Amino acid sequence: MQRAVPTVQKKGLLSKGELEGLIRDGHIDTVIIAICDMQGRLMGKRLTGEFFLESAIDHGTHFCNYLLGTDMEMNTPGGFQEMNWNGGYGDWLARPDWNTARRIPWLEKTALVLADAVDEESGRMIEIAPRSVLKRQIEQAEKKGLRPFMASELEFYLLKDSYEEVHGKGYELIRAAGHYNEDYNLLQATRNEPVYYKLRKWMIESGIPIESSKGEAWIGQHEVNIGYADALSSADRHVLFKHGAKEISIQEGYSLTFMAKPDHRWTGSSGHIHLSCRDLEGEENRFHQPGDELFNMSETMRQFLAGVMAYTRDFSLLFAPNVNSYKRFAHESWAPVHIVWSRDNRSAGYRIVGSGNSLRFENRITGADINPYLAYAAMIGAGLEGIERELELPEEFKGNAYEGKGVARIPGSLYEAIQCWEESEIVNKVLGESVHYHYGHAAKLEQQAYDTVVTNWERARYFEQG
Structure with missing residues (x-):
């Protein structure tokens, strides 16, 4: 008989009954029900504790379906099939997932529960919702006897200016919190430790295990490593960390x-993803094969990684979702440019790390601006295709991968990524026609929005000399 394996560490999490008791005892008076939108942001409602118990604890709460069909500025552009003015922008239901309820220690008497987007009448999951997209790929993996385990490493910049001050300055002359490269530098990091300490402490208290934090490779840049877990729990932790970190900074x-490249002079911010597959009990690492001559990688791991590499360009919209994402990929910048793999080589797109039960690969292509549900789903789906097609892993790239010749390159722009996405049969097969269309359309709208704006760079370059 299989032993039940918890999907998350219980510290900081609440059961349905525990939350109900805290509300009745007056320790919690506000409950946030949140869904994740296309851009990886949390959207939802704050419910009073009393109303939550009366109307939402079992059923959930309604939200306008436009939340899964907007751009970054919450406009409602046309062309989406699932939500539009002809359909009247109706309601979907945010149904609480009771594996995600937790207290939020940086907000007074507040708890939060993540929700799945469902159709209220039928109860079906909304196919294009990011959490639904990931759940479908996890189900496909489990049919093959695999349970994906993943973790995110998130880099970000801390700025001395508030969001309002940055906005008021037109997003120019932004002051990084520091004055020299912070990478591993304990003295510089100490200047910002009052903020970083709260990040680590409060995240752990809310059920998001933080392994470490460290200075990163530019002024004011920092990195946080989040604990390894099953894929859905890790994606949940990722979005909650980003949202909570912003609230704490406010x-x-x-x-x-978490912008991929806040300034062309600064090092880009990565969102590296670590992945391995275990058995359905969550114990044995199916990527590890003792005695195998290629770093003890099992056939499952080799085929899985071969699939991820083969379809990286197809899924690049989910690894680098914004116009700005592609400015991070630069020669010898710590962000890769070639789709190659190596053992413990930070110039490669994919890096093999760990040993024994911790053997895994790291996706170094993804930036801090990803939607984790979508990026995780792309990695799992591409890897499963590699297994199904019995793809052969290319030879290890040795040396400086930035100098690679005759190897596939990461798309250089959102334009190129959109073309790869639209021409891909594998994206359509793995994610389904609705998801393929929905996120391709969103990317085209983002590119069109950028193309209509005159930037300060253009004015400085052409105003007098043009």
Whole structure:
């Protein structure tokens, strides 16, 4: 008989009954029900504790379906099939997932529960919702006897200016929180430790295990490593960390950005993803084969990684979702440019790390601006295709991968990524026609929005000399 394996560490989490008791005892008076939108942001409602118990604890709460069909500025552009003015922008239901309820220690008497987007009448999951997209790929993996385990490493910049101050300055002359490269530098990191300490402490208290934090490779840049877990729990932790980190920075009078490349002079911010597959009990690492001559990688791991590599360009919209994402990929910048793999080589797109039961690969292509549900789903889906097609893993790239010749390159722009996405049969097969269309359309709208704006760079370059 299989032993039940918890999907998350219980510290900081609440059961349905525990939350109900805290509300009745007056320790919690506000409950946030949140869904994740296309851009990876949390959207939802704050319910009073009393109303939550009366109307939402079992059923959930309604939200306008436009939340899964907007751009970054919450406009409602046309062309989406699932939500539009002809359909009247009706309601979907946010149904609580009771594996995700937790207290939020940086907000007074507040709890939060993540929700799945469902059709109220039929109870079916909304196919294009990011959490639904990931759940479907996890189900496909489990049919093959595999349970994906994943973790995110998130880099970000801490700024001395508040979000309002940055906005008021037109997003120019932004002051990084520091004055020299912070990478591993304990003295510089100490200057911002009052913020970073709260990040680590409060995240752990809310059920998001933080392994470490460290200075990263530019002024004001920092990295946090989040604990390894099953894929859905890790994606949940990822979105909650980003949202909570921004809320904490607001309270401290700072701002904090996960933008892939906030300034062309700064090092880009990565969102590296680690992945391995275990058995359905969550114990044995199916990527590990003792005695195998290729770093003890099992056939399952080799085929899985071969699939991820083969379809990286197809899924690049989910690894680098914004116009800005592609400015992070630069020669010898710590962000890769070639789709190759190596053992413990930070110049490669994919890096093999760990040993024994911790053997895994790291996706170094993804940036801090990803939607984790979508990026995780792309990795799992591509890997499963590699297994199904019995793809052969290319030879290990040795040396400086930035100098690679005759190897596939990461798309250089959102334009190119859109073309790869639209021409891909594998995206349509893995994610389904509705998801393929929905996120391709969203990317085209983002590119069109950028193309209509005149930037400060253009004015400085052409105003007098043009």
